[in-house]
Amino acid sequence: MTAVQSTQIQLVSRPTGWPTHENFRTVTVELPELEPGQVRVVNEFVSVDPYMRGRMNDVKSYVPPFALNETMTGGAVGRVVESTSDEHPVGSLVSHQLGWRDVAQADAAQFRVMEALDGVPSSAYLGILGMTALTAYVGLQDIAHLRDGDVVFVSGAAGAVGSAVGQIARILGASRVIGSAGSAEKVELLTSKYGFDAAFDYKQGSVREQLAEAAPDGIDVYFDNVGGDHLEAALAEFRDGGRAALCGAISQYNTEGPTPGPNNMANIVTRGLSLVGFTVGNYLDRFPSFAQEMGTWLREGRVQFDETVVDGIENTVDAFLGMLRGENTGKMVVRVGTGS
Structure with a gap:
């Protein structure tokens, strides 16, 4: 043989x-x-x-x-x-x-x-049918407890998780979805294909200033794939009772030393914010319901x-x-x- x-x-x-x-x-x-x-x-x-x-x-x-x-x-x-x-x-x-x-x-x-x-x-x-989109599904529902009418900000929004987050948020009732990405082409894709209401290129200026412009009335939910200056921007723009699902911090994965944290952590207290980190491996029991819903959304053309x-x-x-x-x-x- x-x-x-x-x-x-x-x-x-x-x-x-x-x-x-x-x-x-x-x-x-x-x-x-x-x-x-x-x-x-x-x-x-x-x-x-x-x-x-x-x-x-x-x-x-x-x-x-x-x-x-x-x-x-x-x-x-x-x-x-x-x-x-x-x-x-x-x-x-x-x-x-x-x-x-x-x-x-x-x-x-x-x-x-x-x-x-x-x-x-x-x-x-x-x-979109695997752990990547399950992460988006769990983060929005089980961690950030998305509510009808919420304004949602997604960092790294053109990636596999981020693009799923934005689309699922709209399906589940978000009133406005904002994303950051790393090029003009990706920004255009977020609004033209993935249904984001607004998006910006984080390489073209202050994330904090660009988010403030895209969300003039603040945000309720932040789905974090990046960390660093994106988390600091979200803390600045949260409305009272805001919730963050902390999924990743790719901006810091290859650093060789300690990185400074956000300079506005006091907002967590003064605005009553909830920041919760998670890994999807602890939520595998959610896979059957996710698979059923995502399969339906794909067949109906509601998710790209x-x-x-x-x-x-x-x-x-x-x-x-x-x-x-x-x-x-x-x-x-x-x-x-x-x-x-």
Whole structure:
């Protein structure tokens, strides 16, 4: 029998500041024969996400750091090509967390069988139908407790999470949705495609001043993907009782030392604000309701999504670094094989 090989990418050193190619290596692993209850999957797409940068540091966090000299992990979607599990027949589309490789093999319990939607690429299960949009769904409802008529501000709004936040907020009754992005093209996309009422390029001036202009009556909800000056701007513009869902702080992921905090933290007290950090892994019980609603919204055309696709497992590091630099519109994914 011909040996099955898997191309995999490993972390070999911990980055200081911005990661480089020298922090990774590509290896070829020969896979053993399947044991009872296992499956082998050829990945179609793998995901690269901001949280992965934090896991490259050897620090205490909500998940253990990536181990050195071991294959990276992350979201992926692919097809079962060999199986000893009745629940995972050959040909099944599955999602799982064994990304950063072209062929994955493990116990069947690590793979979730997905139902394909007509006209929707399998990569959508890494973005608008996956953990990315679930993060937006949970952050708005369970964390920020979005109310009908709220004014919502979203930082990093042209990214995969941010673009989902804006659209879900409108569906759930927000009266005005404002977003920040890193280019004129992304700003235009927010208002023309994703339904944002206003957007601004954070590179073209003070975030605080631009938000004040876009939200002259203040904001009620802030969905934070960026941190830093965006959080400071939100604190300045919150109305009494404002709520923030703190999802990420990508502006600080590659800094080499302490970064200054917002200079207006007293507003939390004087305006009775609630700032709550969260990670979506603690809300997986919400996935069934999310999947049902998002599937409906997609079929009805109420939600749009974009993807930035990089071809080839060997280019996963490039895709990851590009995502950190903001080169993606919507979800950044790597097309491993024949996915479409």
